[in-house]
Amino acid sequence: MVKHLVQQPLSSTFMLVSMLGFFIATMIIMKHSINWGFTLAFLFAMFFIAAVMNFTHAPDEDDLAVHEPHRHLKHLQKYKR
Numbered sequence: 001m002v003k004h005l006v007q008q009p010l011s012s013t014f015m016l017v018s019m020l021g022f023f024i025a026t027m028i029i030m031k032h033s034i035n036w037g038f039t040l041a042f043l044f045a046m047f048f049i050a051a052v053m054n055f056t057h058a059p060d061e062d063d064l065a066v067h068e069p070h071r072h073l074k075h076l077q078k079y080k081r
Contacts, residue, residue, distance in 0.1 A: 010054045018047035 021044035030037025 015051040
């Protein structure tokens with residue numbers, strides 16, 4: 001049995017956390033420890049790149065609604081009455 005996998009978009013909070021984490025790592029942590037600062041800055045930079053790539057390749061909300069209508073079409077059920 002083969003399942004069709006749909007790529008779910010990452011939340012905007014993920015991108016926000018990656019940007020804040022990068023700035024905190026470069027501004028605060030790097031002053032105390034260059035190794036930890038560089039490591040965390042690199043990690044949060046990878047998070048940011050993943051978020052940007054995910055936003056550019058993520059399917060539209062309409063495409064997701066085809067596969068999971070109970071989750072994505074809740075707002076239409078209110079207006080059907």
